[in-house]
Amino acid sequence: MGKKKISRRKFLVRGGLGTIGMLALGTYVLRNPIRRKLLDFVNSADLPYQGSGMEPMVWFEVSKDNTIILHSPKVEMGQGTFTSLAQMAADELEVNMNQIEVVHAATTTGSIDALSTGGSTSVSSLWQPLRELAATMREMIKNEAAKKLGAEANSLHLKDGVISSGDKQLTYAEAVADITEWEVPDTPPLKEIKHYKYVGKPIPRIDLNAKVFGDPIFGIDAEMPNMLYGAVVRPTRIGSKFVSADTVAAENMPGVVKIVKEDDFVGVVASSYIEANNAKEAIEVTWEVEKDWQTSDIEAMMKVGNGNPMTIQKEGDEVGEGENVITAEFTSPIGAHAQMEPNGVLASVEGHKATIKISTQVVGMTRKEVATRLGLDEEDVNVIPTYLGGGFGRRLHTPHAVQAAVMSKAVRKPVKYYFTLKEEFQHDMFRPPTHHVLKATLKENGMIHAIEHHFSSGDVAIDSPLLPSVAHTIMGADIGAIRGGFCQYRAIPNIRSVSWHVTLPFATSWWRSLGLLANTFAWESFMDELALKAGKDPVTFRIAQAQDDKAGKRLKAVMEAAAEKAGYTDEVVNGRAMGFAASTDAGTPCAQVAEVSIEDGQIKVHKVTCAMDPGVAVNPDQVRAQCEGAIIMGMSAAMHEQMFVENGELRPVIYGPYDMALMKHAPKEIDVVLLQGIEKPGPVGEPPLGPIGAAVANAVFRLTGKRLRNMPLNLA
Amino acid sequence: MKISFTINGTQRSVDIADENTPLLWVIRDMLDLKGTKFGCGKAACGACTIHVDGQAIRSCSYAVKFAQGKQITTIEGLGSEDDPHPVQQAWIEEIVPQCGYCQPGFMMATAALLEQVPDPTDEDIDKNIVNVCRCATYYRMRKAIHRAAELKGRSSNTINS
Numbered sequence: 001m002g003k004k005k006i007s008r009r010k011f012l013v014r015g016g017l018g019t020i021g022m023l024a025l026g027t028y029v030l031r032n033p034i035r036r037k038l039l040d041f042v043n044s045a046d047l048p049y050q051g052s053g054m055e056p057m058v059w060f061e062v063s064k065d066n067t068i069i070l071h072s073p074k075v076e077m078g079q080g081t082f083t084s085l086a087q088m089a090a091d092e093l094e095v096n097m098n099q100i101e102v103v104h105a106a107t108t109t110g111s112i113d114a115l116s117t118g119g120s121t122s123v124s125s126l127w128q129p130l131r132e133l134a135a136t137m138r139e140m141i142k143n144e145a146a147k148k149l150g151a152e153a154n155s156l157h158l159k160d161g162v163i164s165s166g167d168k169q170l171t172y173a174e175a176v177a178d179i180t181e182w183e184v185p186d187t188p189p190l191k192e193i194k195h196y197k198y199v200g201k202p203i204p205r206i207d208l209n210a211k212v213f214g215d216p217i218f219g220i221d222a223e224m225p226n227m228l229y230g231a232v233v234r235p236t237r238i239g240s241k242f243v244s245a246d247t248v249a250a251e252n253m254p255g256v257v258k259i260v261k262e263d264d265f266v267g268v269v270a271s272s273y274i275e276a277n278n279a280k281e282a283i284e285v286t287w288e289v290e291k292d293w294q295t296s297d298i299e300a301m302m303k304v305g306n307g308n309p310m311t312i313q314k315e316g317d318e319v320g321e322g323e324n325v326i327t328a329e330f331t332s333p334i335g336a337h338a339q340m341e342p343n344g345v346l347a348s349v350e351g352h353k354a355t356i357k358i359s360t361q362v363v364g365m366t367r368k369e370v371a372t373r374l375g376l377d378e379e380d381v382n383v384i385p386t387y388l389g390g391g392f393g394r395r396l397h398t399p400h401a402v403q404a405a406v407m408s409k410a411v412r413k414p415v416k417y418y419f420t421l422k423e424e425f426q427h428d429m430f431r432p433p434t435h436h437v438l439k440a441t442l443k444e445n446g447m448i449h450a451i452e453h454h455f456s457s458g459d460v461a462i463d464s465p466l467l468p469s470v471a472h473t474i475m476g477a478d479i480g481a482i483r484g485g486f487c488q489y490r491a492i493p494n495i496r497s498v499s500w501h502v503t504l505p506f507a508t509s510w511w512r513s514l515g516l517l518a519n520t521f522a523w524e525s526f527m528d529e530l531a532l533k534a535g536k537d538p539v540t541f542r543i544a545q546a547q548d549d550k551a552g553k554r555l556k557a558v559m560e561a562a563a564e565k566a567g568y569t570d571e572v573v574n575g576r577a578m579g580f581a582a583s584t585d586a587g588t589p590c591a592q593v594a595e596v597s598i599e600d601g602q603i604k605v606h607k608v609t610c611a612m613d614p615g616v617a618v619n620p621d622q623v624r625a626q627c628e629g630a631i632i633m634g635m636s637a638a639m640h641e642q643m644f645v646e647n648g649e650l651r652p653v654i655y656g657p658y659d660m661a662l663m664k665h666a667p668k669e670i671d672v673v674l675l676q677g678i679e680k681p682g683p684v685g686e687p688p689l690g691p692i693g694a695a696v697a698n699a700v701f702r703l704t705g706k707r708l709r710n711m712p713l714n715l716a
Numbered sequence: 717m718k719i720s721f722t723i724n725g726t727q728r729s730v731d732i733a734d735e736n737t738p739l740l741w742v743i744r745d746m747l748d749l750k751g752t753k754f755g756c757g758k759a760a761c762g763a764c765t766i767h768v769d770g771q772a773i774r775s776c777s778y779a780v781k782f783a784q785g786k787q788i789t790t791i792e793g794l795g796s797e798d799d800p801h802p803v804q805q806a807w808i809e810e811i812v813p814q815c816g817y818c819q820p821g822f823m824m825a826t827a828a829l830l831e832q833v834p835d836p837t838d839e840d841i842d843k844n845i846v847n848v849c850r851c852a853t854y855y856r857m858r859k860a861i862h863r864a865a866e867l868k869g870r871s872s873n874t875i876n877s
Binding site: 214387391625654 | 733734737738741745748749750751752753754755756757758760761763790791792795796797800804807808811812813814815816817818819820823838841842843845846847848849850851852853854855856857858
């Protein structure tokens with residue numbers, strides 16, 4: 001390692017808890033219209049990077065073999081961030097792509113993202129700072145080379161990690177081999193996008209081989225010497241309060257090392273995973289439950305009109321009452337994350353230091369929670385993130401890190417522990433169910449005169465440890481639930497969008513794309529109904545009602561592109577119909593056309609055409625991969641998935657009964673068209689989840705005359 | 717008790733108290749082969765798929781006692797970077813993985829399918845590849861399965877000729 005760090009002085013501090021918190025405090029005394037503008041801004045998700053450690057040498061490490069190691073503050077959960085970051089860095093560093101290695105930054109050595117990896121912002125938020133850091137690092141290396149070569153820095157030629165001056169050459173590693181103190185110059189100007197060699201190219205994922213040959217890269221694969229296995233007792237019923245635990249039988253089970261009893265959990269440490277879980281099953285716990293919740297209770301709570309309303313969008317007048325008012329209601333069910341790698345963690349506590357290896361989307365929060373519980377300094381807790389076997393928002397909560405650390409401290413050995421599938425399903429932080437009421441009136445020319453969306457949702461951002469607890473009260477609405485809740489057709493003169501907030505008796509939270517999936521299902525199904533009512537083609541009907549500003553033009557462009565590429569028609573051809581829908585999420589517009597038939601009474605999706613404008617696609621292949629995956633995951637949620645509440649328990653607790661889209665359900669054709677309406681990368685991972693539910697439902701209407709208004713879509 | 721088998725071409729023996737321990741835990745925690753994944757523990761997701769005597773099985777629900785004397789292959793034994801199995805080669809060409817967690821199970825299931833059905837139709841794929849991928853990489857997987865069949869056919873033709 002040819003690196004010597006200077007102090008960890010943060011000379012480019014970008015704020016503590018982040019923009020959301022600061023904005024919220026700043027608006028405390030302001031009135032509703034300002035609140036709405038702020039919600040609109042937060043909803044656009046164009047948030048800057050919030051991390052610590054903005055010195056280039058904290059991000060980049062030059063190895064002796066001339067590999068440049070990039071310590072990423074964002075985690076890799078499949079979204080391809082590591083590859084995009086490597087492309088951006090390689091271009092500014094003047095090195096070859098294969099010279100870059102990306103690793104997760106550990107909290108004691110690297111930069112830490114203060115918020116999370118999520119919200120589709122990893123590449124967009126790092127676009128500017130990472131390229132600046134890489135360019136600055138390049139200048140630092142060049143300046144060192146100039147000293148060694150006795151040449152002017154400006155006269156040096158850099159290519160593929162080699163610095164040349166006349167016939168003299170140095171590798172980057174040689175140039176920086178004996179550096180004891182870095183001199184950090186002013187940030188140099190960045191290259192023009194058109195001059196990049198890697199940015200904008202479909203480079204294969206840099207983690208491809210590791211994932212094809214089965215390398216041990218995930219949290220669940222982590223090991224330490226003398227490691228033991230833990231398990232934690234969890235209740236099966238909603239609202240269970242711990243009363244007492246009889247652990248006598250468990251204590252005598254084979255392999256058991258210790259039963260760890262705390263005020264808020266009972267855990268077992270044993271010498272194997274099986275033994276730990278067998279002993280856990282032998283613990284007799286008495287729980288107190290006040291009520292046996294049922295799905296019908298949840299549905300009754302989850303109605304527009306219950307809880308607190310907040311108007312998030314207000315233009316002109318309300319829809320009002322009258323015979324000419326068109327109304328429709330929609331619902332979506334409770335959804336599970338069902339990520340493939342169970343939540344888990346490996347913790348080692350020795351004296352006043354702790355090491356945590358974990359699949360987490362909240363590195364900083366995991367560290368803070370462990371430090372707080374164990375009474376350690378945060379600097380003494382090293383959280384080493386691993387590759388995530390799926391994130392989707394599930395890993396924004398990591399209380400299991402605290403439990404593993406407590407167990408490790410109790411047995412003085414490293415403890416690894418992960419959830420069983422039943423625990424995953426019953427203790428998920430679910431996608432909340434929703435209820436939507438839409439109302440509209442049409443003008444004589446068939447265009448929309450007034451439109452209103454009232455939607456009720458369980459918590460997403462509210463009470464989340466990710467946000468300051470005051471944020472939602474000050475903002476007035478749940479910034480997660482409102483994603484996709486806005487009317488995107490802003491040429492309509494009269495618009496209302498009203499968010500109703502209900503807290504459910506079980507935890508609901510962030511699920512990939514947050515409110516977007518259900519809100520767009522409701523909005524875009526209703527738009528289809530209105531277009532048919534007005535006797536208009538659903539594509540031109542939508543385009544006519546998008547506004548003429550930048551956002552509206554980008555939305556129109558993706559709608560036109562999707563319709564054109566798909567050859568959109570209202571006609572049913574050979575038993576197949578097309579359905580059209582569009583959404584704008586986090587500033588990224590996306591339109592999709594689903595080609596659907598009914599086979600054996602089931603909805604069959606043959607082809608999906610997707611046009612999206614993510615701005616600069618740093619890696620177009622991975623943007624396409626995100627679209628393909630989001631479309632099928634969205635189909636899964638819109639057409640298959642549903643959690644029920646039966647006698648106080650959340651069910652089902654296993655794949656299969658928790659019905660998900662499989663290979664046989666996936667469309668055989670997915671055609672992705674990428675537009676570039678802005679000169680920087682925008683969010684990618686979540687926006688393409690928006691339109692698919694409505695696109696399928698709208699096609700089903702053309703085939704059957706039946707309007708499916710409830711997710712999961714069901715023809716029966 | 718002592719149980720012996722061949723895994724990825726190497727003869728191995730394990731001493732295990734409970735012969736009903738799922739083979740998955742023996743492979744992951746005793747033999748330290750981490751490419752085989754734990755997903756559900758109920759044979760419902762396929763993340764733990766391996767080959768036993770050439771058949772795809774879900775190792776989370778296969779007691780280690782049944783492995784006595786058997787030939788076991790895991791993702792680590794399917795192929796290597798220098799000599800990838802056609803399925804792995806196809807997975808690389810189509811850039812299939814996203815998070816990657818379920819992919820070893822899918823590749824093992826596909827490799828077993830191609831032994832039975834060298835050139836599977838879409839219907840064969842739908843019927844036989846029933847693992848779960850939450851990133852929903854199914855679209856590229858289908859392309860990769862067809863591509864793997866092509867690569868495998870080509871390599872066996874070369875051997876035959």
